[in-house]
Amino acid sequence: MHQLKIKQLLFNMSQYDASDLHLKVGMPPIFRINGELKMLDLPALAAEDTDRLISEIIPKGLRERFDKTGDLDFSSFLDTKAYERAQSGQAEPSKDQGAAGLQPAERGEGVDRFRCNIFRAEGGMHGAIRRIKPEIPTFQSLNLPQIYTKLAEETHDGLVLVVGVTGCGKSTTLACMLEQVNTTRACNIVTIEDPVEYHFHPRKSIISQREVGLDVSSYRDALRYVVRQDPDVIFIGELRDHDTVLAAIQASETGHLVFGSLHTADTMQTFSRIIEFFPQSEHAFVRSALSSSLRAVCAQRLMPANKDATGGVGVVPATEVLLNNPVVREKIREGEDSDLPAIVANSREEGMRSFTQSLGELVEKEMVTLNTAMEFAPNREALQSMLKGVHVRADTGVGRIKG
DSSP: OTTOOHHHHHHHHHHHTOSEEEEOBTSOOEEEETTEEEEOSSOOBOHHHHHHHHHTTSOTTOHHHHHHHSEEEEEEEEOHHHHHHHHTTSSOOOGGGSTTTOOGGGOOTTOEEEEEEEEEETTEEEEEEEEEOSSOOOTTTTTOOHHHHHHHHHOOSEEEEEEESTTSSHHHHHHHHHHHHHHHSOOEEEEEESSOOSOOOOSSSEEEEEEBTTTBSOHHHHHHHGGGGOOSEEEESOOOSHHHHHHHHHHHHTTOEEEEEEEOSSHHHHHHHHHTTSOGGGHHHHHHHHHHHEEEEEEEEEEEOOHHHHTTOOEEEEEEEEEOOHHHHHHHHHTOGGGHHHHHHTOGGGTOBOHHHHHHHHHHTTSSOHHHHHHHOSOHHHHHHHHTTOOOOOOHHHHHTOO
Protein backbone atom coordinates (compact mmCIF):
# COMPACT_ATOMS: atom_id res chain seq x y z
CA MET A 1 0.00 0.00 0.00
CA HIS A 2 2.98 2.32 0.59
CA GLN A 3 3.60 2.41 -3.19
CA LEU A 4 0.28 4.12 -3.92
CA LYS A 5 0.62 7.85 -4.51
CA ILE A 6 -2.07 10.50 -4.50
CA LYS A 7 -0.84 11.84 -7.84
CA GLN A 8 -1.47 8.43 -9.40
CA LEU A 9 -5.04 8.38 -8.12
CA LEU A 10 -5.68 11.93 -9.38
CA PHE A 11 -4.23 10.99 -12.75
CA ASN A 12 -6.47 7.90 -12.87
CA MET A 13 -9.49 10.11 -12.22
CA SER A 14 -8.72 11.87 -15.49
CA GLN A 15 -8.19 8.58 -17.32
CA TYR A 16 -11.54 7.16 -16.22
CA ASP A 17 -13.37 10.51 -16.28
CA ALA A 18 -14.25 10.10 -12.61
CA SER A 19 -15.94 13.04 -10.95
CA ASP A 20 -14.97 12.17 -7.37
CA LEU A 21 -12.43 10.20 -5.35
CA HIS A 22 -13.25 8.95 -1.86
CA LEU A 23 -10.50 7.96 0.56
CA LYS A 24 -11.85 6.20 3.63
CA VAL A 25 -10.13 4.18 6.33
CA GLY A 26 -10.97 0.49 5.99
CA MET A 27 -11.94 0.66 2.30
CA PRO A 28 -10.06 0.80 -1.00
CA PRO A 29 -10.07 4.10 -2.91
CA ILE A 30 -13.43 4.68 -4.55
CA PHE A 31 -14.22 6.60 -7.77
CA ARG A 32 -17.57 8.07 -8.73
CA ILE A 33 -18.07 7.57 -12.47
CA ASN A 34 -21.26 8.73 -14.20
CA GLY A 35 -22.89 9.11 -10.81
CA GLU A 36 -22.06 5.58 -9.60
CA LEU A 37 -19.49 4.61 -6.96
CA LYS A 38 -16.82 2.20 -8.23
CA MET A 39 -14.48 0.54 -5.74
CA LEU A 40 -10.92 0.17 -7.06
CA ASP A 41 -9.28 -3.23 -7.06
CA LEU A 42 -6.78 -2.24 -4.38
CA PRO A 43 -6.21 -3.17 -0.72
CA ALA A 44 -8.22 -1.39 1.95
CA LEU A 45 -6.64 1.79 3.27
CA ALA A 46 -5.33 1.87 6.82
CA ALA A 47 -5.42 5.09 8.85
CA GLU A 48 -1.75 5.76 8.11
CA ASP A 49 -2.43 5.30 4.37
CA THR A 50 -5.15 7.93 4.15
CA ASP A 51 -3.10 10.31 6.31
CA ARG A 52 -0.07 9.91 4.04
CA LEU A 53 -2.00 10.19 0.78
CA ILE A 54 -3.96 13.27 1.80
CA SER A 55 -0.98 14.96 3.46
CA GLU A 56 0.75 14.99 0.06
CA ILE A 57 -1.70 17.61 -1.21
CA ILE A 58 -2.59 19.69 1.87
CA PRO A 59 -1.30 23.23 1.20
CA LYS A 60 1.41 24.52 3.49
CA GLY A 61 0.10 26.03 6.69
CA LEU A 62 -3.33 24.36 6.59
CA ARG A 63 -2.54 21.06 8.35
CA GLU A 64 -2.67 22.80 11.71
CA ARG A 65 -6.18 24.04 10.96
CA PHE A 66 -7.33 20.51 10.15
CA ASP A 67 -5.76 19.15 13.35
CA LYS A 68 -7.69 21.77 15.30
CA THR A 69 -11.11 21.61 13.59
CA GLY A 70 -11.29 18.15 12.00
CA ASP A 71 -12.43 19.61 8.65
CA LEU A 72 -10.65 21.37 5.81
CA ASP A 73 -11.49 22.58 2.30
CA PHE A 74 -8.79 23.40 -0.23
CA SER A 75 -7.97 23.08 -3.92
CA SER A 76 -5.21 21.09 -5.56
CA PHE A 77 -3.79 20.79 -9.08
CA LEU A 78 -2.21 18.26 -11.40
CA ASP A 79 -0.79 18.70 -14.89
CA THR A 80 -2.00 15.32 -16.13
CA LYS A 81 -0.21 15.54 -19.49
CA ALA A 82 3.13 16.34 -17.86
CA TYR A 83 2.56 13.58 -15.30
CA GLU A 84 1.80 11.06 -18.06
CA ARG A 85 4.98 12.01 -19.91
CA ALA A 86 6.98 11.65 -16.73
CA GLN A 87 5.51 8.23 -16.02
CA SER A 88 6.36 7.02 -19.53
CA GLY A 89 9.95 8.23 -19.20
CA GLN A 90 9.59 11.08 -21.72
CA ALA A 91 10.41 13.73 -19.15
CA GLU A 92 11.66 13.98 -15.62
CA PRO A 93 8.99 14.94 -13.07
CA SER A 94 9.34 18.49 -11.88
CA LYS A 95 8.00 20.14 -8.80
CA ASP A 96 5.34 21.82 -10.97
CA GLN A 97 3.85 18.47 -12.00
CA GLY A 98 2.89 17.55 -8.48
CA ALA A 99 -0.58 17.83 -7.06
CA ALA A 100 0.39 20.58 -4.66
CA GLY A 101 3.31 22.20 -6.45
CA LEU A 102 1.69 24.60 -8.90
CA GLN A 103 1.75 28.29 -8.09
CA PRO A 104 -1.31 30.40 -8.96
CA ALA A 105 0.26 31.94 -12.09
CA GLU A 106 1.14 28.47 -13.38
CA ARG A 107 -2.35 27.03 -13.13
CA GLY A 108 -3.04 27.33 -16.82
CA GLU A 109 -5.38 25.63 -19.22
CA GLY A 110 -4.88 21.87 -19.40
CA VAL A 111 -4.26 21.54 -15.68
CA ASP A 112 -6.79 19.45 -13.77
CA ARG A 113 -8.07 21.11 -10.61
CA PHE A 114 -9.41 19.25 -7.60
CA ARG A 115 -11.75 20.49 -4.88
CA CYS A 116 -10.76 18.68 -1.71
CA ASN A 117 -12.63 18.21 1.51
CA ILE A 118 -10.92 16.27 4.26
CA PHE A 119 -12.49 15.36 7.54
CA ARG A 120 -11.88 13.29 10.64
CA ALA A 121 -14.15 10.29 11.17
CA GLU A 122 -13.74 7.51 13.74
CA GLY A 123 -10.31 8.93 14.55
CA GLY A 124 -8.98 8.67 10.97
CA MET A 125 -8.48 11.14 8.13
CA HIS A 126 -10.97 10.75 5.28
CA GLY A 127 -11.13 12.64 2.00
CA ALA A 128 -13.66 13.55 -0.70
CA ILE A 129 -11.92 14.94 -3.77
CA ARG A 130 -13.83 16.31 -6.75
CA ARG A 131 -12.16 16.69 -10.14
CA ILE A 132 -12.79 19.97 -11.93
CA LYS A 133 -12.06 19.59 -15.62
CA PRO A 134 -9.64 22.22 -16.94
CA GLU A 135 -11.96 23.48 -19.67
CA ILE A 136 -14.93 25.61 -18.67
CA PRO A 137 -17.88 23.98 -20.44
CA THR A 138 -20.42 25.73 -22.65
CA PHE A 139 -24.16 25.91 -22.12
CA GLN A 140 -24.58 23.59 -25.09
CA SER A 141 -22.20 20.95 -23.76
CA LEU A 142 -24.04 21.00 -20.44
CA ASN A 143 -27.42 20.65 -22.19
CA LEU A 144 -28.75 23.77 -20.48
CA PRO A 145 -31.71 25.68 -21.96
CA GLN A 146 -31.32 28.96 -23.87
CA ILE A 147 -32.59 31.03 -20.94
CA TYR A 148 -29.26 30.46 -19.16
CA THR A 149 -27.37 32.18 -21.98
CA LYS A 150 -29.87 35.04 -21.96
CA LEU A 151 -29.52 35.51 -18.20
CA ALA A 152 -25.72 35.69 -18.43
CA GLU A 153 -25.71 38.08 -21.35
CA GLU A 154 -28.59 40.41 -20.48
CA THR A 155 -28.62 40.60 -16.68
CA HIS A 156 -26.53 43.52 -15.43
CA ASP A 157 -27.59 43.82 -11.79
CA GLY A 158 -29.49 41.93 -9.13
CA LEU A 159 -29.19 38.41 -7.74
CA VAL A 160 -29.01 35.21 -9.80
CA LEU A 161 -29.03 31.95 -7.82
CA VAL A 162 -28.24 28.42 -8.95
CA VAL A 163 -29.64 25.89 -6.48
CA GLY A 164 -29.67 22.14 -6.04
CA VAL A 165 -28.43 19.32 -3.86
CA THR A 166 -24.76 18.52 -3.38
CA GLY A 167 -23.13 17.19 -6.53
CA CYS A 168 -25.76 18.41 -9.01
CA GLY A 169 -23.37 20.63 -10.98
CA LYS A 170 -24.14 24.05 -9.49
CA SER A 171 -20.50 25.16 -9.59
CA THR A 172 -20.11 24.10 -13.21
CA THR A 173 -23.26 25.93 -14.29
CA LEU A 174 -22.16 29.10 -12.48
CA ALA A 175 -18.70 28.86 -14.04
CA CYS A 176 -20.37 28.65 -17.43
CA MET A 177 -22.42 31.78 -16.66
CA LEU A 178 -19.36 33.70 -15.48
CA GLU A 179 -17.40 32.68 -18.56
CA GLN A 180 -20.24 33.95 -20.75
CA VAL A 181 -19.97 37.33 -19.02
CA ASN A 182 -16.19 37.16 -19.33
CA THR A 183 -16.31 36.60 -23.09
CA THR A 184 -19.11 39.03 -23.98
CA ARG A 185 -18.77 42.05 -21.67
CA ALA A 186 -16.08 44.29 -20.26
CA CYS A 187 -16.62 43.84 -16.52
CA ASN A 188 -14.61 43.66 -13.33
CA ILE A 189 -15.46 40.25 -11.87
CA VAL A 190 -14.56 39.33 -8.28
CA THR A 191 -15.13 35.77 -7.08
CA ILE A 192 -15.10 34.56 -3.47
CA GLU A 193 -14.78 30.78 -3.33
CA ASP A 194 -14.04 28.06 -0.80
CA PRO A 195 -12.04 26.73 -2.53
CA VAL A 196 -11.48 28.14 -6.03
CA GLU A 197 -12.62 25.57 -8.58
CA TYR A 198 -12.58 26.67 -12.21
CA HIS A 199 -9.73 29.00 -13.15
CA PHE A 200 -10.78 31.89 -15.40
CA HIS A 201 -8.56 33.62 -17.94
CA PRO A 202 -9.42 37.30 -18.55
CA ARG A 203 -10.98 37.82 -21.97
CA LYS A 204 -13.18 40.92 -22.28
CA SER A 205 -13.43 41.13 -18.49
CA ILE A 206 -10.86 41.32 -15.72
CA ILE A 207 -11.16 38.74 -12.97
CA SER A 208 -9.91 38.41 -9.39
CA GLN A 209 -10.48 35.01 -7.77
CA ARG A 210 -10.17 35.01 -3.97
CA GLU A 211 -9.92 31.72 -2.12
CA VAL A 212 -11.10 31.55 1.48
CA GLY A 213 -8.28 30.30 3.67
CA LEU A 214 -5.61 31.25 1.14
CA ASP A 215 -6.29 34.81 -0.06
CA VAL A 216 -8.71 35.88 2.66
CA SER A 217 -9.50 34.43 6.06
CA SER A 218 -13.28 34.09 5.71
CA TYR A 219 -16.31 34.82 3.56
CA ARG A 220 -17.25 37.53 6.04
CA ASP A 221 -13.95 39.37 5.60
CA ALA A 222 -14.03 39.04 1.81
CA LEU A 223 -17.59 40.32 1.54
CA ARG A 224 -16.93 43.19 3.92
CA TYR A 225 -14.62 44.83 1.40
CA VAL A 226 -15.72 43.44 -1.96
CA VAL A 227 -17.81 46.47 -2.99
CA ARG A 228 -14.72 48.67 -2.46
CA GLN A 229 -12.91 46.71 -5.18
CA ASP A 230 -15.04 48.34 -7.91
CA PRO A 231 -16.73 45.11 -9.07
CA ASP A 232 -19.41 44.91 -11.71
CA VAL A 233 -20.00 41.21 -11.07
CA ILE A 234 -19.57 39.35 -7.77
CA PHE A 235 -19.60 35.57 -7.48
CA ILE A 236 -20.18 34.11 -4.01
CA GLY A 237 -19.35 30.41 -4.07
CA GLU A 238 -22.01 29.47 -1.54
CA LEU A 239 -24.68 31.36 0.39
CA ARG A 240 -24.16 29.48 3.61
CA ASP A 241 -25.22 31.76 6.46
CA HIS A 242 -26.76 35.07 7.52
CA ASP A 243 -23.68 37.12 6.60
CA THR A 244 -23.21 35.77 3.07
CA VAL A 245 -26.91 36.06 2.22
CA LEU A 246 -27.15 39.59 3.59
CA ALA A 247 -24.00 40.66 1.72
CA ALA A 248 -25.36 39.18 -1.52
CA ILE A 249 -28.67 41.00 -1.16
CA GLN A 250 -27.03 44.31 -0.26
CA ALA A 251 -24.57 44.12 -3.17
CA SER A 252 -27.35 43.24 -5.62
CA GLU A 253 -29.39 46.19 -4.38
CA THR A 254 -26.56 48.64 -5.07
CA GLY A 255 -26.23 47.96 -8.79
CA HIS A 256 -23.97 44.91 -8.82
CA LEU A 257 -24.71 41.61 -10.54
CA VAL A 258 -24.33 38.85 -7.94
CA PHE A 259 -24.15 35.15 -8.74
CA GLY A 260 -24.37 32.58 -5.96
CA SER A 261 -25.27 28.99 -5.13
CA LEU A 262 -27.53 27.58 -2.45
CA HIS A 263 -28.18 24.04 -1.23
CA THR A 264 -31.90 23.48 -1.74
CA ALA A 265 -33.94 21.05 -3.81
CA ASP A 266 -35.94 23.40 -6.03
CA THR A 267 -36.89 27.01 -6.70
CA MET A 268 -39.79 27.07 -4.24
CA GLN A 269 -37.65 25.95 -1.30
CA THR A 270 -35.07 28.64 -2.02
CA PHE A 271 -36.99 31.31 -0.17
CA SER A 272 -37.72 29.31 2.97
CA ARG A 273 -34.06 28.28 3.03
CA ILE A 274 -32.89 31.90 2.86
CA ILE A 275 -35.41 33.02 5.47
CA GLU A 276 -34.05 30.40 7.89
CA PHE A 277 -30.82 32.40 8.16
CA PHE A 278 -32.64 35.38 9.70
CA PRO A 279 -34.59 35.95 12.93
CA GLN A 280 -38.36 36.20 12.73
CA SER A 281 -38.25 39.96 13.15
CA GLU A 282 -36.30 40.33 9.88
CA HIS A 283 -38.34 38.01 7.67
CA ALA A 284 -40.51 40.75 6.16
CA PHE A 285 -37.44 42.87 5.40
CA VAL A 286 -35.63 39.95 3.73
CA ARG A 287 -38.64 39.02 1.61
CA SER A 288 -39.07 42.63 0.51
CA ALA A 289 -35.37 42.89 -0.39
CA LEU A 290 -35.44 39.58 -2.30
CA SER A 291 -38.58 40.54 -4.19
CA SER A 292 -36.83 43.59 -5.64
CA SER A 293 -33.25 42.32 -6.05
CA LEU A 294 -33.78 38.76 -7.29
CA ARG A 295 -33.53 38.20 -11.03
CA ALA A 296 -33.68 34.41 -11.33
CA VAL A 297 -33.46 31.12 -9.49
CA CYS A 298 -32.17 28.19 -11.56
CA ALA A 299 -32.55 24.74 -9.98
CA GLN A 300 -31.07 21.55 -11.39
CA ARG A 301 -30.81 17.84 -10.80
CA LEU A 302 -28.50 15.38 -12.51
CA MET A 303 -29.87 12.09 -13.78
CA PRO A 304 -28.55 9.09 -15.71
CA ALA A 305 -28.45 9.79 -19.44
CA ASN A 306 -29.10 7.68 -22.50
CA LYS A 307 -25.50 7.66 -23.73
CA ASP A 308 -26.50 6.82 -27.30
CA ALA A 309 -28.25 10.18 -27.54
CA THR A 310 -25.75 12.23 -25.54
CA GLY A 311 -22.57 11.13 -27.28
CA GLY A 312 -21.39 9.12 -24.30
CA VAL A 313 -22.16 11.72 -21.61
CA GLY A 314 -23.28 9.83 -18.52
CA VAL A 315 -25.55 12.40 -16.86
CA VAL A 316 -27.76 15.29 -17.98
CA PRO A 317 -29.45 18.03 -15.96
CA ALA A 318 -33.15 18.47 -15.50
CA THR A 319 -33.71 22.15 -14.85
CA GLU A 320 -36.26 24.45 -13.28
CA VAL A 321 -36.12 28.21 -13.83
CA LEU A 322 -37.99 30.91 -11.92
CA LEU A 323 -37.74 34.45 -13.30
CA ASN A 324 -38.77 37.46 -11.26
CA ASN A 325 -41.73 39.21 -12.86
CA PRO A 326 -44.37 41.41 -11.17
CA VAL A 327 -46.50 38.42 -10.15
CA VAL A 328 -43.52 36.49 -8.74
CA ARG A 329 -42.31 39.62 -6.96
CA GLU A 330 -45.61 39.94 -5.12
CA LYS A 331 -45.68 36.26 -4.17
CA ILE A 332 -42.15 36.46 -2.71
CA ARG A 333 -42.94 39.60 -0.77
CA GLU A 334 -46.18 38.20 0.65
CA GLY A 335 -44.68 34.80 1.50
CA GLU A 336 -46.94 32.91 -0.92
CA ASP A 337 -44.20 30.56 -2.10
CA SER A 338 -46.63 27.68 -2.66
CA ASP A 339 -48.09 29.53 -5.65
CA LEU A 340 -44.74 29.75 -7.45
CA PRO A 341 -44.76 26.26 -9.09
CA ALA A 342 -48.02 27.03 -10.91
CA ILE A 343 -46.57 30.35 -12.14
CA VAL A 344 -43.41 28.62 -13.36
CA ALA A 345 -45.31 25.91 -15.23
CA ASN A 346 -47.58 28.45 -16.95
CA SER A 347 -44.85 30.93 -17.97
CA ARG A 348 -42.80 29.02 -20.53
CA GLU A 349 -43.06 31.87 -23.03
CA GLU A 350 -41.05 34.03 -20.62
CA GLY A 351 -38.32 31.41 -20.27
CA MET A 352 -39.52 29.76 -17.07
CA ARG A 353 -39.69 25.98 -16.91
CA SER A 354 -40.62 23.32 -14.37
CA PHE A 355 -38.78 20.10 -13.65
CA THR A 356 -41.69 18.17 -15.19
CA GLN A 357 -41.46 20.16 -18.42
CA SER A 358 -37.69 19.70 -18.49
CA LEU A 359 -38.04 15.95 -18.02
CA GLY A 360 -40.59 15.83 -20.83
CA GLU A 361 -38.11 17.56 -23.16
CA LEU A 362 -35.32 15.16 -22.19
CA VAL A 363 -37.53 12.15 -22.94
CA GLU A 364 -38.65 13.62 -26.27
CA LYS A 365 -34.99 14.15 -27.23
CA GLU A 366 -34.26 10.58 -26.02
CA MET A 367 -31.57 11.93 -23.68
CA VAL A 368 -33.14 10.04 -20.77
CA THR A 369 -35.37 7.00 -20.82
CA LEU A 370 -39.02 7.20 -19.85
CA ASN A 371 -38.36 4.99 -16.83
CA THR A 372 -35.61 7.32 -15.62
CA ALA A 373 -37.82 10.38 -16.10
CA MET A 374 -40.67 8.77 -14.19
CA GLU A 375 -38.33 7.85 -11.36
CA PHE A 376 -37.22 11.46 -10.95
CA ALA A 377 -40.49 13.20 -11.82
CA PRO A 378 -42.00 15.34 -9.05
CA ASN A 379 -45.42 14.84 -10.69
CA ARG A 380 -45.68 11.59 -12.65
CA GLU A 381 -49.26 12.15 -13.79
CA ALA A 382 -48.37 15.52 -15.30
CA LEU A 383 -45.34 14.05 -17.04
CA GLN A 384 -47.38 11.17 -18.47
CA SER A 385 -50.00 13.57 -19.80
CA MET A 386 -47.36 15.85 -21.25
CA LEU A 387 -45.70 13.01 -23.11
CA LYS A 388 -49.09 11.97 -24.51
CA GLY A 389 -49.40 15.43 -25.98
CA VAL A 390 -52.02 16.57 -23.49
CA HIS A 391 -51.47 20.10 -22.23
CA VAL A 392 -51.92 20.09 -18.48
CA ARG A 393 -52.37 23.47 -16.86
CA ALA A 394 -50.55 23.81 -13.56
CA ASP A 395 -53.52 25.23 -11.74
CA THR A 396 -54.28 24.77 -8.06
CA GLY A 397 -54.02 20.99 -8.05
CA VAL A 398 -51.04 20.28 -10.24
CA GLY A 399 -49.22 23.47 -9.34
CA ARG A 400 -49.20 22.87 -5.63
CA ILE A 401 -47.92 19.33 -6.12
CA LYS A 402 -44.94 20.99 -7.78
CA GLY A 403 -45.39 20.40 -11.46
